[in-house]
Amino acid sequence: MDLLEFQVKEWFRMIGIPVLPSQRIDHPTDLKRLKIRYPIVLKSQVHGDRRTKAGGVRFVETTIDAIAAAHNIFNLPILGELPDVLLAEAKFEVHKEFYLAVVLDTALCRPVLLGCNEPDVDWEHSENKMQHVVVDQDFSPFYARRLALKMGLRGKIMQSVSAILEKMYRLFTEKDLELVEINPLAVSSSSQVMALNGNVRVNDRAIARHPEIVTMAAKMTKRSYSRQANVNFNTWNGLYLTGNVGIVGNGVGSLMTTLDSVSNAGGKPGTCLNLRHSSSIDTSKVTFSERLETALHMMANDKKTHVILINFLGSIPASGGVSHAIEKFIQNFESQIKPPMTRLNGNKGLSSRNLPHLVVRLAGSEYKTDRKYLTELETPRNLALTVVENLDEAVERTVRLTSSVSL
Template sequence: MQMVTSHIESDGAETNMNLYEWEAKRIFADWGISVPQSIRITREEELSKVNFDFPLTIKCQVLSGGRGKAGGIQFAKDLKEAQSLVGKLMAMTIGGSKTESLLIEPKVAIKHEMYLSVTMDRARGCPVYIAAKEGGIEIESNKSIITEPIPYPFQPYVARNLAKKMGLSGALLNKVASIAERLYKLFDQLDLDLAEINPLVITQSDEVIALDGKIIVNDDALGRQKMFDGWQEKHMADLPERERKAKKQGLNLVELDGNIGIICNGAGLTMATMDMVKNFGGNPGNFLDAGGGSDQEKTLAAIELVNENPNVKVILLNILGGITACDEVAHALVEFMKKNPKRSMVVRLRGNNQDKAEKMLADSGLKLFPDLENAVKEAVSKSKVAV
């Protein structure tokens, strides 16, 4: 089966914009998918706003997975019990994600739990429904998973085929098909990577509602999805500081636990450089892809970002100039070395305007390595010299 996607597993570390449950549910409701009544609070006093019956479900709003297991979902039979839970739950951090607020809902009388999501199937190159008649938390290990590719242009029969495959019939088939249709439409219109309802429940009164929801918005679409304007900052709260800073500057940084700071142009080359560092006995301190066409300003920002990491002993800069001109990079380097003359640095530059770059750098005392392997070996040996 080719249904494996990058997001359905709860790594809790996706880099595209992950929404809180309350935000996902608000979007579901806007698109006509039923969700429980709710209020969202951050303080105990706000419990007075509860205008539905006890018992209550109180859920921590976090961006990570594994919330149920970590105790982030509690039930309260009366106001007193609810009051005793608010402070405790608000203080929780789950999987590195701080509780942003609490979502309070009436405890739903569940007859049956199912699973439903829409995501992009990279192997098939089209969106796909993933569903299970028997839902639950551990969808990855669920054996009754059904997938249904969604051809373009979309027609609602695809959603009905899915409901049929799930083994549903009668009114229930139509209800679930209608939810699946709405879920695809919002997935498409809002440029999502994932729209997930887990669980999708049938209540004792035979309503079908989304009891929990997860939405991941594709970063590349944020420029045209006006409803998410200004959301990104808030949803990056759980990223380490330097990675957040990098993201704002259009650089791709992932920090690691070694002491060799790595900066390259292009993702594949950056990974390959990391791998070589490891193969030659060193330890990469980060992955930093400065992008294919980085100019002087961006290169300088990249070097400074890696320089800020206290664990980094030596910086290995590997630029293969295709689009990137070597003299632009050399300008950035000269500027950086003026401010940080003691920084241990190994530079590999090759490509457009390499001669110019070599001349410029000779004066700043930096030696250029045209060969990648030699540069990596030099960086590894410098990383092992005691300070």
Template sequence: MDLLEYQAKALFREVGIPVLPSQRIDRPQDLKGLRIPYPVVLKSQVYIGGRGRVGGVKFVQNTIDAIAAAQAIFNLPIMGEYPKALLAEAKYNAEQEFYLAVVLNRSIRRPVLLGSQQGGVDVQAAIDRIQHVVVEQAFSPYYARRLVLKMGLEGKLINLVSDVIEKMYQLFVENDLDLVEINPLGVNSEGNVMALDGKVTVNDNALDRHPELAALLQGSPSEPAPLGSVVAMEPEGSIGILCNGAGLTMATMDLVYQAGGNPASFLNIGGETRWDLSPDVLQTRLAQGLDVMTQSKQVRVLLVNLVSGSVSCVQLAEVIVAFLKRRVWEPRGISEIRPDTLITHTVRIPQLVVRLVCSDCGQAKAQLAAAQVSIVESLDDAVAQAVTLAKSLKRK
């Protein structure tokens, strides 16, 4: 589960990672008591990426402008999510922006350090240039320095960025995290570094050892963790990927690339090792994920790859069938049309390729077949089918 930016930066501050003066804003009126000198930046606190592109980040020069901007941001849904808080932060003039991360690679069971001289909103475009260093033994400053040198940094930046990476790793280990990411790490004209945005993903299985993190993740004991973020990939891609679990998502995306496909975006709706999981959570998240992923006109083929031990294939198939019925036939102007002349219209949805690994798959196949969707048993076959469909649609 992800932390919000202001929560991640609170952890950064505890381990000495440089962050800007900031203040949580729960309502626009709070800006009258702002303790940070202007100009400031106001950031929507949501779990979705790409806030700046849709108006979720605004720079303001005074209190009047700040209150107006805050009202706009609070009323701006980003992929269906409204912020419950904003982050007001001092403005920072960065001349360079780097990408840094410490991530748990589950396939090799080792932490991996990631870094690139190209950070910020364009990091996805330069994903092939991200350097990595596998932490193969007990961590030492050697690993951080090795990554910095692979990134091509020189002079004063070698020590400054290495120090940030060491503190990121400290935070990663002490809190049993899955991911610590800084994007971007800003560098100003004086050569100083600053974590301008941050993301922290908590390992759900370790929450019993970190009650302070569990308190951050849930506003109340009954509140489910938020849906994950849609991650944009290739600008020319046309395949969307929807999976449950980070490892399954990454493996599926890798297979799509290997098969010659171009992923447009992917969404991890969360695995079944979550501490707050109830039997209906996966169904709810699947419904939400289908709605979110099919909003993009870029996604022409949606590859759904789900593995479940607690929810049957029948239950997941019911969600998919209900989604198709809801999206294919939607009323147009109900309030203006008499009941005896109700008009419906077809809504464009991507071609679905579905792979389900769970119980009662035979009955689920019949359900989806009635909706003209087939279940593909082999992941390799599902990927091949998705790639072939995407290429054929591109030629049309």
């Protein structure tokens, strides 16, 4: 999960990394009550890069100009994303700029300190410019000073950069982060240092350990899905496509294989969820079966989903868990859409919510009991429940069902 700049700056301020006076702007009229002296810079709060080139960063010197600029930025999509918030920030006279980062190297399984004497560097094409120090033991100020020295810094500026690196590393460990980045770290002619822009990436699997991050993630997810769909899938691991085949798997590999197979067979994949892990913002302890039942209900409430294809490999859930979760889902959903039939103006008053057809592929001897139970399970007449062990057969049945629904 990537934070927006105004959230990053708040974390920087709390941990002691120098940032400019700033103010959150939720509406252009908020600029009438601005507490920062002009001139200021207005920044679009989106996750996309290159917002400056796209026009998402504007320098203004009066309230009238600021309100006009804010109207434009609020209505300016950057890589398809419109900002909900702008950041108004004081202007800073820059003499020199640096790049600093603390990143988790997944190959080394260790944090790495990065530094460069130029901002906006490309990691893949800056091997000669980027300096790095691997934190291979308990962290100490030595690592920060070593990176500053490798960057060629001396004297007061070396001490300032080292102190900021120490605070970045502290934030990195305290919040379970994958990346803390300052780009750029600016230095004035009087040697004052300032983090002009920052980026923070939270480890998704660690979100539940931090209640304040859970709250932030929930708000960000709610805003995101309010624009995209009527169904909230939270931050479940998956893909959110526009087709009519919902796909549920118990691993990234099986999920992507199923998606490709459906596409190659002429089907149109829709929401694809990986149930191996629970939602990263869900702090309650839920079983695999409970996650399955919740996922099925969410997909069934998504009107574009006509068929749900379940593809499970191995022995992730306990024996019997899958079949009971599916049975409970069918019973609960059927009871919700089974009001007495009436006629309104001569038309049938049936509920517009139809239970999607289910195709269940369970591979492995561990699912023998589940397969037998589901095969014998009584289902509503308007529901097709198909249970198979072969993926190709499951995909073929799925595509056939979507075709019949379309007719």
